[in-house]
Amino acid sequence: MEKKILLSSCETDYNSDLHSWIDIERQIKNLADAGFTHTQWMQNWEGEYLYSKSEMFQTRDVLKDYGIHAHSIHASEGGKRTVHTPDGKLRYRNRYRLTDIRKDYTSTNEYLRLAGVDLLKNRIDLCTYINASVMVLHMQLPYMMLEEQPEEKKRYYEQVFKSFDEVKEYAKAAGVRIALENMICTPQKYQDEQFDMLFDRYDSDFLGFAWDSGHSSLMCREDAYHFLKKYYKRMYATHLQDNESIPDDKLYMEDTDEADANVLRYDRHWVPNVDGTLGQGILDWDLIASYVAKAPLELPADFEVMISGKDGSREDEFRQLVECHRQAELFYEKVLSYK
Template sequence: MELGINTDFANEPWELEEIKNKLREIAEAGFTHIHWCFDWDGDYLYARSEMEQIRSWMDEFGLKEKGLHASKGSRRFVERYAEAPHGRKDYLSELEPNRIAGVELVKNRVELVHVLGGKEIVLHMYLPTKSFEEKPEIKELFYQQACKSLDELQPYCKELGVKICLENLFEASAKDQIEQFDYLFGRYPADFLGLCIDTGHANLVGGNEFIKLLATRYADRFFCQHLHDNRGWGKEDGCGDAHRLPGECSIDWKETMKLVRASAYEQPFVMEVSKPEGEDCAHYLKRAYEAGVWMANL
């Protein structure tokens, strides 16, 4: 069965040998695809030689690419906008040199996924909700900068045949995110801009009903996925953004997979999960593969 998993399932190694070893372990567990997630948070730029090196490792282990988690730039305020200090290479920044640098960072990931053989990148677009509430005029500036960057990215993405998929996040309400996606999907075509449904994030915002809303309202834009489980917010095991294996917590996977089947999403299914501390990688990947098969068979 074709299944994909995130490369950073056991955190992010910095040694080249360990990065290669992680790809080997993924392949040995039976996975056919990876979702490249290394360096998703930060301003690291991949050289072409590195891209080709990664592709050679994938070819060696018989792995294919299914999407890639792009970086939105260095750490920054999530709920506020146009306030110092600023993160670096931020494609949403109101500071033009920084915004332009952010566009170059996203282009770097577009090139990377193209070299690896994938067709989509996943991108976070955090909504500065506190600033929106306190200064309504900030919303216009925010979307002005966001659209300026997307306008600049669109021809490059089309040239390489890569879509940008915005990910639903847990830092903003369902209402704010629906407004965001409705506006942007109304402005840009489906062959450029789509949606990555993160089931865990959606469960934190609005439970199974929000997963259903995203998957039905944007069925024709559903091109990428991060499948993982949690129990919502609380004190019990698996609460918060836990990235647990499908079936371990409270998401209705039978209904979720029915929604996936009815959408524009093209297999393989991709999990974005995190290995518990102390568990052996091989043992965890075996469990992850079994969970993926169970999920896909639904």
């Protein structure tokens, strides 16, 4: 009897967004050795790094050598929002526009906006080199600025529309769809408005949705599956992870900087507890599988986890990765059972 092939996917930077190609290749080798068939290319998911053509060839060849198919990538919106202050405190800069970004597709400075468009096109090019059909993208809304300065809201979205109008045909010609991700720290109502507006303006051949399960459990306070249920028909990518959510008193602290830092700390990126044996996590993976099965995404759904070995142990890191692979295969089987 022919053995059924089970597909599974885990992102390339499961241990960290490492810069060295030696470390990147080690993690890809680990994915292959653990049994994963697919991945989401995550390196340089934030910041303003531009891949050269030779690096795109290298990315393609390293993946090919280890037999891993990167069917999606994570692009960068430009800049870095997670920083440490001089006194060592963690800060997540998301409520207002950042002034230190040089490539920003939402910028009101046309030079910087166009540089941000170039950054998006660079990642679309990377997709074509590695045969990825989906590009996950952040649009971290400066929601306090939009709330306090209504005139800025119109300008903000005008710039977004300009950039997406310029990128649309480039992406379509490359056979790449952009999937906007639901974010942490930004309240649900602002994200609802954002997705509704953009999905109404752009067709599904160009723009869709990437669901981060952990982000949803943190920000969708009444229903952790709100975005999944609402946008699954345009869901082209996933970041499947689990956490313990966050208590209201920590989410709504008076010190808003500290509140956002807390949200970041609670974004655990635990391995999905698909079969209930891991002893952690709060999400219903049967429910999630039923919606993934109805979505137009290419299976397998991508896991996005954080794995590091105890006391830096490479052996423990790999042991956890093998368990992650087991859970990913179980999730794939659940999805197939709902088809």
